[in-house]
Amino acid sequence: MVKAEGVHKRFGRLEVLKGISLEVEPGEVTCILGPSGSGKTTFIRCINHLEKIDAGRLWVDGELVGYRQVGDKLYELPDSEVCRKRAEIGMVFQRFNLFGHMTALENVVEAPVRVKGIAKDRAAAAAKELLTRTGLADKVDSYPSQLSGGQQQRVAIARALAMSPKLMLFDEPTSALDPELVGEVLDVMRGLANDGMTMVVVTHEIGFAREVGDTVVFMDEGVVVEAGKPREVLANPQHERTRAFLSKVL
Amino acid sequence: MTSGGAASPVPPDQIRAIPVRHTGRWVAAAVIAFLAYAVAVSMATNKRFQWSVVRHYLTASPILHGLVITLELTATSMAIGITLGVILAVMRLSPNPLVSGASWLYIWFFRGTPVLVQILFWNFFGALYPRFAIGIPLGPQFTHVDIASHITAFLAGMLALGLNEGAYMAEIVRAGIISVDEGQTEAAHALGMTRLLTMRRVVLPQAMRVIMPPTGNETISMLKTTSLVSVIAVTELLYSAQIIYARTYGIIQLLIVASIWYLIVTTILSFGQYHVERHFGRGVSRNQSSGALLTWWSNVIDVPFFRR
Numbered sequence: 001m002v003k004a005e006g007v008h009k010r011f012g013r014l015e016v017l018k019g020i021s022l023e024v025e026p027g028e029v030t031c032i033l034g035p036s037g038s039g040k041t042t043f044i045r046c047i048n049h050l051e052k053i054d055a056g057r058l059w060v061d062g063e064l065v066g067y068r069q070v071g072d073k074l075y076e077l078p079d080s081e082v083c084r085k086r087a088e089i090g091m092v093f094q095r096f097n098l099f100g101h102m103t104a105l106e107n108v109v110e111a112p113v114r115v116k117g118i119a120k121d122r123a124a125a126a127a128k129e130l131l132t133r134t135g136l137a138d139k140v141d142s143y144p145s146q147l148s149g150g151q152q153q154r155v156a157i158a159r160a161l162a163m164s165p166k167l168m169l170f171d172e173p174t175s176a177l178d179p180e181l182v183g184e185v186l187d188v189m190r191g192l193a194n195d196g197m198t199m200v201v202v203t204h205e206i207g208f209a210r211e212v213g214d215t216v217v218f219m220d221e222g223v224v225v226e227a228g229k230p231r232e233v234l235a236n237p238q239h240e241r242t243r244a245f246l247s248k249v250l
Numbered sequence: 251m252t253s254g255g256a257a258s259p260v261p262p263d264q265i266r267a268i269p270v271r272h273t274g275r276w277v278a279a280a281v282i283a284f285l286a287y288a289v290a291v292s293m294a295t296n297k298r299f300q301w302s303v304v305r306h307y308l309t310a311s312p313i314l315h316g317l318v319i320t321l322e323l324t325a326t327s328m329a330i331g332i333t334l335g336v337i338l339a340v341m342r343l344s345p346n347p348l349v350s351g352a353s354w355l356y357i358w359f360f361r362g363t364p365v366l367v368q369i370l371f372w373n374f375f376g377a378l379y380p381r382f383a384i385g386i387p388l389g390p391q392f393t394h395v396d397i398a399s400h401i402t403a404f405l406a407g408m409l410a411l412g413l414n415e416g417a418y419m420a421e422i423v424r425a426g427i428i429s430v431d432e433g434q435t436e437a438a439h440a441l442g443m444t445r446l447l448t449m450r451r452v453v454l455p456q457a458m459r460v461i462m463p464p465t466g467n468e469t470i471s472m473l474k475t476t477s478l479v480s481v482i483a484v485t486e487l488l489y490s491a492q493i494i495y496a497r498t499y500g501i502i503q504l505l506i507v508a509s510i511w512y513l514i515v516t517t518i519l520s521f522g523q524y525h526v527e528r529h530f531g532r533g534v535s536r537n538q539s540s541g542a543l544l545t546w547w548s549n550v551i552d553v554p555f556f557r558r
Contacts, residue, residue: 048440050436050439050440079444079445080444083439083442083443083444084442085442086439086440086441086442087441087442088442089440090440091437091440093433093436093437093440095433097431097433097434097436097437098437099434099437099438099452099456100434100456101455101456101530101532110441110451111441111442111443114443114447114451115441115442115443115447143532156437159441160440160441163441163442
């Protein structure tokens with residue numbers, strides 16, 4: 001589903017990604033761990049082209065991200081094409097980023113109606129179902145400012161799911177939450193994983209990675225230090241850096 | 251908080267203190283009341299005010315006609331200004347240096363010259379370009395319009411005020427757009443919304459909260475700035491009053507008439523502004539208060555002195 005080969009990204013003179021290569025199979029949950037500044041958020045943002053990569057190649061579902069290749073020439077994709085591809089990838093942000101001027105329901109309905117052109121009443125019915133599934137049936141008419149962090153993040157997940165994505169990206173979805181609200185968001189994500197959704201999750205929740213992850217990737221300073229089954233990487237890390245990190249967070 | 255025991259008329263921990271005496275406030279209030287009284291008496295007893303003349307002309311048909319022109323001019327030039335302002339603001343934020351540069355140049359020029367000069371300029375534009383033709387410069391022409399005969403004084407005034415307003419509105423809109431969190435744009439992009447759709451559906455509606463209050467001020471300011479077009483003989487409120495006092499010499503009376511109308515419209519506009527702001531503030535405040543008129547009024551006279 002996702003394939004990265006030697007992905008590089010620099011911001012000015014700072015090289016954030018120094019050649020990331022990894023592969024995510026359909027239906028698989030990949031958890032990316034690592035200290036802050038290791039480039040994990042930047043990498044996940046490259047997957048739906050919120051950041052342009054500087055070198056290497058990145059494919060989603062067999063198609064190059066952000067470019068079209070003809071022969072050995074790369075053509076940048078126009079905005080409309082980039083948007084069409086992004087519509088197939090759901091993304092959940094650390095700080096929720098719900099549209100503040102819309103109710104929970106309007107947040108979920110917006111993209112299906114405006115981007116996919118689905119009829120309003122059909123989209124609303126589907127949105128209500130999604131909000132019920134995420135346990136927010138009684139919050140459909142609330143504005144984000146009236147919801148707790150955990151509720152906002154669950155609306156954000158419903159909003160992403162409303163586009164029926166084939167891949168879900170989670171960028172530290174529980175890092176901005178009060179500790180007691182983390183569980184309700186992880187429960188929704190666990191449900192998604194059980195339904196067979198392909199997920200890439202940047203997280204600090206080691207427990208979630210161990211339990212739900214099919215693959216755990218440990219990143220540091222812009223490179224993949226270690227990747228593999230959670231049992232192997234988390235229980236028996238091969239690299240000194242991974243061991244040092246895990247000893248601090250476990 | 252107290253429970254059990256004998257029911258005492260005053261719970262022991264309730265504070266019944268004698269409030270601080272605000273002597274200064276009472277002295278100031280007395281002085282102001284006296285001054286207000288003095289001014290009122292002088293206005294009522296000074297025969298030269300000729301209030302009957304003011305009353306007579308307040309609803310005279312040339313004045314009402316002038317008022318309508320003033321309102322039309324305010325509405326149309328604000329419409330031009332806001333439309334232009336949004337376009338210029340989006341251009342100003344464009345990554346294309348030519349586009350943002352063009353917007354910068356426009357704002358620089360129209361903010362940098364007095365609006366009175368611009369009004370006069372547009373009025374005499376016909377002398378500079380008697381004909382407006384669509385075609386290729388120095389090449390063939392497809393169609394043309396005679397400007398000298400088409401640009402009326404009203405049109406010149408509307409154009410001058412609208413184009414000038416566009417420069418100011420551009421800065422207001424730009425500030426509003428910048429105030430919207432970048433995460434909103436990212437979330438919209440991640441959902442597959444195009445840049446234009448994101449601007450229209452996500453950024454601008456939220457920018458409105460920041461844009462609205464200064465736009466209300468601009469509208470109220472525009473209402474009064476329209477009086478400048480009296481110099482090019484547009485029969486708006488002030489010029490209508492001037493025409494009458496040129497004949498009757500009741501200068502003060504007619505200026506009072508015009509002022510009363512400006513005050514009435516300003517009051518109505520500020521009431522409207524309050525409602526529009528409330529509409530665009532939705533989703534921000536946790537408790538959306540009811541009783542709009544009362545709240546508006548309490549905002550107008552928000553004086554702690556009256557609250558005990």
